[in-house]
Amino acid sequence: MEGFPEFYVLCDPLVPPVRLSRLPSVSQDTTQFSALLPFPLPSQLLMFGLGNWSGLPGEGRVEVKLERSGAKEQKLGMLTPEFRCILWECGGQVDESLVLHEGELQVSMVIQGKVKAKVFHVKQERGKRKRLKEEEENICPNAGRGKGSPIQHKTNSPKGVAQAKTSALSKKSVTTTAVPSARWGQALCPVDYQTVILIGGQGARMQFCKDSMWKLNTEMNLWSPAEAITDGPSPEARTGHTAIFDPDSSRIYVFGGSKNRKWFNDVHILDTKTWRWRNVEAQGKVPPLSYHSCSLFRGELFVFGGVFPRPNPEPDGCSNSLYIFDPQHEIWYQPIVLGKMPTPRSGYVRGMPNFYI
Structure with missing residues (x-):
């Protein structure tokens, strides 16, 4: 989804972070993500969001909490576009009733409000323009003028030459992206x-x-x-x-x-x-x-x-x-x-x- 971050929890610095899964919506105004935590609970948890936050409602605030199925919950903090991670130390701060059983404790992130979703409409191309575009896309951009290369017909029309040059320049300006030159030892x-x-x-x-x-x-x-x-x-x-x-x-x-x-x-x-x-x-x-x-x-x-x-x-x-x-x-x-x-x-x-x- 465009403009929407992914949420993770890091339990061990030697193990990759776990991505929180989106849960089925109970309400149209609530979006929830969740992931199971290891047992026993680690001494520290790092929870963070990656990506674009523009699709979140309101001020983009995400509530972070610990919870156990069918039991009470404990709030850990709040993620915002300005503060996108929380480091939580568990020692002496966790409710003991939450961590009695293995495989039940989970970290949850809750978004209040309706999430914005962007829908993109693709215009259908038909006829000769579509066929020419398909042929153009099938040509290797770095291909030489060897056997099998498309033939370019000469034109004596100044107007045709000018149009071809303008088209080539516009394509070059669109496709060129500034990147560093290849290097090592940097x-x-x-x-x-x-x-x-x-x-x-x-x-x-x-x-x-x-x-x-x-x-x-x-x-x-x-x-x-x-x-x-x-x-x-x-x-x-x-x-x-x-x-x-x-x-x-x-x-x-x-x-x-x-x-x-x-x-x-x-x-x-x-x-x-x-x-x-x-x-x-x-x-x-x-x-x-x-x-x-x-x-x-x-x-x-x-x-x-x-x-x-x-x-x-x-x-x-x-x-x-x-x-x-x-x-x-x-x-x-x-x-x-x-x-x-x-x-x-x-x-x-x-x-x-x-x-x-």
């Missing part, structure tokens, strides 16, 4: 629940991408060039760098990377409120690194591992050192760490559950 940085920023990367024939910065709207699945809206000295083209967003300062921090035989250990800051770049002249020592990891913890950047250059003819080295950047004082330092260090590595994935990197 950095993707989520900024909010519906915006992701793409920075840098290397494309075809080992050429660095000229369209280095893009913005993705995840709600509309729409790319837009972002370099035009930024101001200030942007980072030099590179690959293997990191980009991480600090929600407290609304800034993106770009560190490191490499370009052919040139290596970087610079820090660039993009303020997403003003969309202005700034190059940081940081104090302290940090080596040029590429394909490292970078995590944000308590307002500081934790950089680990990666590849660093060595003088020829030695091969490039791989690091297992930890460096921390303090944005407030714009200084690098190395912490004193205990225990057995991980082996040197690069190009890996990092996460930070429960204050562990």
